[in-house]
Amino acid sequence: MKTVIVNGSPRKGNTLTAINAYVEGTGKDNDIEIIHADRLNISGCKGCGVCHCTNGCIAEDDTNATVDKIVAADMIIFATPVYWWGMTAQLKLVIDKCYCKGALLRAKKIGVLVVGGAPTDNIEYSLIKQQFKCIAEYLNWDIRFYKTYYATEKDDLAKNSAAIEELKKLSATRGLSHS
Numbered sequence: 001m002k003t004v005i006v007n008g009s010p011r012k013g014n015t016l017t018a019i020n021a022y023v024e025g026t027g028k029d030n031d032i033e034i035i036h037a038d039r040l041n042i043s044g045c046k047g048c049g050v051c052h053c054t055n056g057c058i059a060e061d062d063t064n065a066t067v068d069k070i071v072a073a074d075m076i077i078f079a080t081p082v083y084w085w086g087m088t089a090q091l092k093l094v095i096d097k098c099y100c101k102g103a104l105l106r107a108k109k110i111g112v113l114v115v116g117g118a119p120t121d122n123i124e125y126s127l128i129k130q131q132f133k134c135i136a137e138y139l140n141w142d143i144r145f146y147k148t149y150y151a152t153e154k155d156d157l158a159k160n161s162a163a164i165e166e167l168k169k170l171s172a173t174r175g176l177s178h179s
């Protein structure tokens with residue numbers, strides 16, 4: 001099973017820690033690629049419609065190569081810090097550009113990892129969850145997990161051993177084993 005993880009964080013901080021713990025938990029035999037959204041050269045969707053949601057984007061940047069990787073995946077994990085009560089612009093940009101092959105993105109397995117500087121009962125986590133639920137309903141996605149973590153300084157999550165253990169077990173209990 002091919003998994004693509006889209007990392008929405010621009011820094012080597014908590015989101016990357018969460019991703020690394022998840023990947024460690026999957027073991028060696030899994031086919032996982034991490035896409036670092038902040039390193040891509042992707043322009044915003046202009047809504048031109050030339051793609052017809054199947055043909056790819058006319059932009060000559062990293063859009064098509066990135067979207068093709070996502071389309072080819074069985075499972076997509078979106079990982080993001082909370083920025084202003086939502087996902088980061090970097091992750092949203094990638095999701096927006098998935099429109100260019102949106103018709104090919106149906107029925108994927110999905111995981112969502114969210115790290116914020118506020119405790120996880122704050123509204124940003126449910127706002128982001130709601131957004132992913134709407135996308136999932138539209139594209140018939142199966143959301144396998146939605147996990148939220150409270151961490152502010154870059155290394156906060158790494159110090160949270162319970163969170164790291166949970167992330168390592170996530171693939172076995174709710175992700176890859178449910179293929």
Ligand SMILES: Cc1cc2nc3c(=O)[nH]c(=O)nc-3n(C[C@H](O)[C@H](O)[C@H](O)COP(=O)(O)O)c2cc1C
Pocket residue numbers: 009010011012013014015016080081082083084085086115116117118119124151152153154
């Ligand atoms: C521009 C910006 C906006 C932020 N907005 C929020 C927010 O609305 N809610 C929240 O809980 N944390 C917010 N944070 C805190 C980050 O989500 C938090 O520090 C997170 O751990 C960063 O993840 P990273 O280390 O992977 O980059 C914000 C941080 C930045 C830089």
